Amino acid sequence: MAHLQVSSIDVAELTRQLGQWTRTHDTLARSLSDALVQLMDAGLLPAGSRLPSQRELAATLGTARGTVVSAYDFLQREGYVTARQGSGFWVRSDSARGRSRMGARMFAFTSNSADWIDLSSGALPASSGVAAAIAALGRNDLDPYLPTDGYFPMGLPGLRRQIAAHYTRDGLPTQPNEILVTSGAQQAVWLAAAAFAGVGVTVLVEEPGYRGGLEAFAATGATVEGIRVVNGGIDVDLVRQLGPKAQVLYCQTSIHNPTGATMASNARRELAEVINHYGILTVEDTVARDLVLAATAPAPVLAGLVDPELLVTIGTASKLFWGGLRIGWVVGTEKHLRAILQCKRPIDLAASPLNQLITAHLLDSAAQARRERQLSLAKSLEATEAIVHEIFPDWTWERPHGGSGLWVDTKLDAVALTETAKRVGVLLAPGPSFSSYRGLRSKLRLPIWHEADVLSEGLGAIAGAFPH
Template sequence: MADDTRVQAADVSRLLGSWAVPGEPLPASLAAAFIALIDAGLLAPGTRLPPQRLLAQALGTARGTVATTYDALEARGYLTARQGAGSWVRSSTSDTRAPTTGRLFSFTTAADGVVDLSSGALPASTPVRTALAGQADVDVRPYLNTDGYFPAGLPALRDGIATMNTRDGITATAQRVLITAGAQQATWIAAVDAVGPGDLVLMEEPTYRGAIECFTDIGATIQGLRMVHGGIDVGHVRQGIKRGARVLYCQTGIHNPTGQTMTAAARRELADVINRAGLLTIEDTSSCALTLNGTPTAPTLAGLVDPTLLVTIGTMSKLFWGGLRIGWIIAEPARVNRLTEQRKAIGLATSVVDQLLAINLLTTVDAARRERREFLGAALADTETVVSAVFPDWTWERPAGGSGLWVDTHTDAVRLAEAGKRIGVKLAPGPGFSTYDGLRSYLRLPIWHQVDVLDRSLAALRGSQRSA
């Protein structure tokens, strides 16, 4: 049995979700959850499971529970075990798709009664609520006599996105813009175009979990580079280039999940390294409009890096609402044309109605930015007050923007997340944002929940720790 495909205990914790069923023996619940994952192909045949001790530690349960579960799975033909070597998934019903680590599992509807503190996605802003209320008035008549397919996006929206970005310092024309169904799709399209299996990709550590999932799915080799003074360590980027790095994925503006921003001097130094090496760079600017002070948007690598080396990703979801699936890629026209053909394989075009709504919302960008800044500023202060009161031992660096706190709990956040599952509180521990499943003491905590909800949820979490 090959053991080159391993799954970490933190990955299993994310994939299992809320696996404990009230009134049912823990081994039976855990076995059922494993079987569901294996049958769905989310734990592919040949995957080596974590050692019993490590998985028990991650799940906050006894080693005997995990041992009994593994024995039951082996008896039912779902596992193969070798004494002293480990346990591997086997199944005649599962497919062999590329493994997932569950980093994006929080982007699903939480069960009733569960407080979701695992996602930083914001609720709809006032402009989008107003626009949706009048959606029936959106004029689609000019497009009804066409086939409705605009793979690169409606010309008017491409032009509007180009104009907005140019005003923000990211020079663009409509020909340099590809409209996508959100930034996640944009990241996937850009990643597939840039790298293949085994190619070395450099990323910040921590980084956006959706990007890790994209490059992992492709089979690329990911190297996480430490962050210093709010941005990626430029010296480590140089070292990665010497090792043959093919692509750099980064967020020099408002970084997800830390909320920090790179200094101007460090950004210029990074741009110089990129230009000298000819390193293709995918810069994710999705959170750049979520600034807490200073300019309306955070600065980026645009204008510093050779445009032929830069692919810029953006979205309307952060500023307006996650339900508005409008993202974009800005790149040289030749690359945009190639990426347009690639996106057709996963979606012929973005909904015309959604794009028309987005065109209307572009007229409210300035107001939406002001509202988000005021909302996030007040929410951050409230969240810091609550967290400090309930967990005085937790620490964090105050963010420059974004929708969350990157908190060091100084304890095992994976186990904390497991405890949260059992009391209806959903958390996003650090390994989900790590390129090597590290950062185990960290949580990404959203700041926008109402004070009473956050206080009650964290207090319950604190209580579950004391009773454990």
């Protein structure tokens, strides 16, 4: 159990933010200092934060200590950091310029090169029905909306009806007025965090947990308490212990990211009882519930077990159909949706009507899309496990119930492994990215959907470069 601290910059988090810092024509020291300046200018290294020690950063980056010494000296000369005797280097207040902090995960997406092998993301390519749904979009679909301004803050009525019917077919009776459409599930998570968390609020999260969610709740200034995942789900006994002081719970009981596990039915019922007893507002992230590897139905969720006044459910079209649609949604009571809409209006007037219309068409074929994803991911999992066993025979994992990733214990320093991977053109997602206290340093989340030759090439390059 732990909560995020922001006074010192964790070395694992910093190396993730640095991204592809060595891929320049400058010296390593200048490349490192330039990358650190970019992070400060972006507001990712907040004023008053202490940088990792020179020795620690050099060891993690796999570079000479002199490289880090030279980079820090440059930052000090240029006024970006100040050195304090016996306590290291600190970011100066006038270097951060008061910018809003972008999540490190979002910053990483903006800096990736197309020529790299990206093994850091579990995002899937489009399912087969997407192209046909786009081609089928016609005047009859568009005509009702063209005379309007195109802004539907809650989402197109037709899509909201389709989403409600989609849940109802799954045995979760839902009404259209309980749906708010967002520009992707990531936006939905951030909006829920902004609406329900903040300074003075204690938020319980899973350890490990979805990294975008951890960033979202931490960014509000809330106290984020990480609770271990055991036997496929959050430790209910620890939730019960912290229940009296917790106001919000963020969890994934269907298909968990990054482990791919699903919470046992009896444990889910126990969790629901704890939530109802203590009145904890629960944001359940169900974006991967459709990606089951063996079952014939999507993974179960908390809806129907938790008092609706205490539950906000997040869903998406990204996993089942395509992330490029940027369509997600929130299911909740009128009070919940009104609070989220108040946060949404200043930053996003409405999701794209075209993408909403395409998604509405696609939801009619959800059953076929689920079967397609299941067959594809099950096949890819077999190939991925065989490749990882061959290249890194000491790595271990629990076979996932679903999702698009493999949660691996490397028995190594996965942060240092990630830095080595960058130097051979491969991106990885190490355990601290999924930790509320930057732990889990031996863990790695690998996507399972890549072509076998791509995965072999990437892991083979890492194995050849990493001393182990």
